[in-house]
Amino acid sequence: MAVQRVMPTDEAQDLIALVRQIASEQLLPQVDEAEAKARFPREVFAQLGRAGLLSLPWPEDLGGGGQPAEVYLQVVEEIAQAWMSVAVGVSVHGLTCYPLATFGTPEQQARWLPGMLSGDQLGAYCLSEAQAGSDVAAIRTRAVPLARESGGFGADEPTAYRITGAKSWISHAGHADFYSTFVRTSDDGGRGLSCFLVPAGADGLTFAEPERKMGLDCDTVREVLFDNVEVEADRLIGRPGQGMQIALAALDSGRLGIAAAATGLAQRALDEAVAYAKEREQFGRPIADNQGLGFLLADMAAAVGSARASYLHAARLKDAGKPHTQEASVAKLVATDGAMRVTTDAVQVLGGYGYSKDFPVERFMREAKVTQIFEGTNQIQRLVISRQLLKG
Numbered sequence: 001m002a003v004q005r006v007m008p009t010d011e012a013q014d015l016i017a018l019v020r021q022i023a024s025e026q027l028l029p030q031v032d033e034a035e036a037k038a039r040f041p042r043e044v045f046a047q048l049g050r051a052g053l054l055s056l057p058w059p060e061d062l063g064g065g066g067q068p069a070e071v072y073l074q075v076v077e078e079i080a081q082a083w084m085s086v087a088v089g090v091s092v093h094g095l096t097c098y099p100l101a102t103f104g105t106p107e108q109q110a111r112w113l114p115g116m117l118s119g120d121q122l123g124a125y126c127l128s129e130a131q132a133g134s135d136v137a138a139i140r141t142r143a144v145p146l147a148r149e150s151g152g153f154g155a156d157e158p159t160a161y162r163i164t165g166a167k168s169w170i171s172h173a174g175h176a177d178f179y180s181t182f183v184r185t186s187d188d189g190g191r192g193l194s195c196f197l198v199p200a201g202a203d204g205l206t207f208a209e210p211e212r213k214m215g216l217d218c219d220t221v222r223e224v225l226f227d228n229v230e231v232e233a234d235r236l237i238g239r240p241g242q243g244m245q246i247a248l249a250a251l252d253s254g255r256l257g258i259a260a261a262a263t264g265l266a267q268r269a270l271d272e273a274v275a276y277a278k279e280r281e282q283f284g285r286p287i288a289d290n291q292g293l294g295f296l297l298a299d300m301a302a303a304v305g306s307a308r309a310s311y312l313h314a315a316r317l318k319d320a321g322k323p324h325t326q327e328a329s330v331a332k333l334v335a336t337d338g339a340m341r342v343t344t345d346a347v348q349v350l351g352g353y354g355y356s357k358d359f360p361v362e363r364f365m366r367e368a369k370v371t372q373i374f375e376g377t378n379q380i381q382r383l384v385i386s387r388q389l390l391k392g
Contacts, residue, residue, distance in 0.1 A: 001271050003308075005074060012071045015056075019075050022051060023082035031083045035363060038210075038217040040175050042122070044086055045093070048079075049119010054093060057253075058101050062109055063117050069253075069315040073260040077308070080264025081271075084367045085218035087264060089122075091257030092171045096123025096180040098250040099195050103238035112197065116178070124176035125254075126167040126198075126224055127247055133169075134380045136182070136247055137190035141165025141226060143183040145233075159233050161185075161196065163226040169374070173222035174207040176200055181226075182243045193243030197235045204229040215366030252328045255375045256318070259311040259328075259335035262371040266304045266339040269346035269364045273297060276350050293349065300342045307335035326388035329381040336371035337378060343368040 002020065007013040026047060034041055048054055057072040058064025067075075072094075080087035097116050100108060115121040132138035142165055145158035163183055170179075179198040186192035198205065208223035238246055274297060277288035287293055314327035343365040347354035354361050372378045 001274070003077075003267060007074075008068065008070060012067065015067070015071065016074060016078060018051065019053065019078045022048070022053075023078060027079070027082040027086060032360065035085065035217050038220075040172075040220045041083075041086055041089075041218055042175060044083075045089060045122050046119050048086075048090065049117075053079075054090065054119045055117035057094060058097065058113075058117060062101055063114050064101075068319040069256065070312060070319055073256055073311055073315050076257055076260040077264035077267070080261040081268040083218075084261060084265050084364070085216045087261040088216060088219050088258070089172065091254060091261055092125055093123050094257060095125045095250055095254040096176075096178070098253055099180050099237045099246045100197060102249065103195070103242065103246050108197075108234070108237065112178070121177035122172055122175065124170050124172040124179045124224070125250075126170055126179045126181040128167060128169050130166070130168045134376055136193070136244060139182060139184055139193055141167060141181070141183045143185050143194065143196060143231075145185075146230070157233060160230055161233065161236070163196065163198065163229045163231065165226050167224040167226075169211070169221055170224045171219050171221055173220065173224050174210075175220055179205075179224065180237070181224075182247050185240050185243075188241070190244040191241050193247070194240050195237040195243045195246050196231055197237055198226075198229060198231055199235075202229050202231065214369060215363065216370060251375060252318075252325055255328045255332040255381075256311055256314055258371055258375045259307065259314075259331040262332075262335040262339040262368065263304060263307040263311060265364055265368055265371070266300075266307060266335075266342040269339075269343045269361055269368075270297070270300045270304055272359070272361050272364075273300065273346040273349040276353075287349075296345055296349065300345050303338035303342050307331075307338045310334040326385055329376075329384040329388075332375060333378050333381040333385070336368070339368040339371055340365075 052065055056065035056067040057069060060066040076087050076090055079090060100112060129139055143161040143163045146160040146162060177200050181196050181198045182193055184192050185194040204227040206225045211221045277293060278286055280287045311331040314324050314331045317324040317327055346361040347365050350359055350361055353359050
């Protein structure tokens with residue numbers, strides 16, 4: 001069922017119509033087989049890029065679509081209703097573009113952003129490590145500056161850095177064309193982190209086997225290994241030591257992307273449950289006529305609506321240039337907890353069929369679980385919210 005939306009402009013309304021067409025004609029016909037085979041949908045991202053959907057949230061002067069977060073996130077939600085792995089991938093790609101688009105120099109942006117925003121290149125966001133998930137300041141992967149051949153640094157900056165370490169749970173690993181990578185450049189805690197744009201194919205850059213996950217099988221996740229990977233100094237994004245600031249700012253946007261995707265997943269589960277309840281008959285009448293089931297569906301709809309309202313509120317604050325860290329965490333918490341409840345209830349509505357892989361709701365339930373974990377677990381979201389409430 002198409003969600004009733006109030007879009008800010010006619011252009012945005014036309015954009016939603018385009019996304020729905022792409023979802024129904026290009027995504028839905030292949031999602032079941034692709035997920036069953038855990039096939040990474042690289043060509044799908046290229047198609048979305050050609051349609052202009054990967055550049056939407058970035059300014060037009062950078063080659064972006066110039067759309068507000070309010071519009072972009074509803075596009076992500078629509079994609080998630082058709083294919084959750086792709087929606088998560090779109091959000092991840094946006095996260096990888098954020099450091100360059102927000103903190104990069106004009107020269108860096110002119111050199112690398114066009115390929116990123118067009119979909120010709122796909123990115124991976126290398127932040128988490130085995131011992132540094134939510135604790136970003138504990139990052140151990142290190143970049144060592146390389147001296148010029150003339151010897152010593154003097155007043156000159158290094159011409160290159162050599163990166164050693166490992167990043168864990170990285171979406172698109174092994175398929176990405178670039179890796180927005182956060183590393184330690186000094187021992188000054190959180191102030192000792194920096195961000196580099198590492199190209200795929202760099203010597204010493206390798207990948208572990210894909211993780212065997214519960215869901216999102218088309219979202220390939222691997223450990224990324226850096227064995228003396230040398231990158232030119234001009235691939236440093238922002239200033240040395242600015243990595244923590246960049247990472248945390250990017251996570252606000254990333255959490256909203258996951259909130260929107262989780263909302264779309266929950267909406268799809270609700271739609272499947274409603275359709276089944278109307279068709280399935282017991283004791284001579286549709287099971288939808290049972291008040292108990294009707295109330296369950298009503299609670300599911302309330303959860304979806306609450307999630308959508310939460311992420312749109314945070315998005316509108318972002319678009320207005322106002323602080324939205326607390327609201328982004330609220331949206332991520334509400335939307336992903338809601339998605340877990342709604343998808344679980346959808347399985348219950350379908351009964352035995354809901355537990356069967358012949359129906360998609362069991363996949364939706366498996367996909368919903370990880371949304372409570374990545375981009376900061378929901379326990380971390382509660383920590384962020386409480387700190388925002390109590391600070392000052």
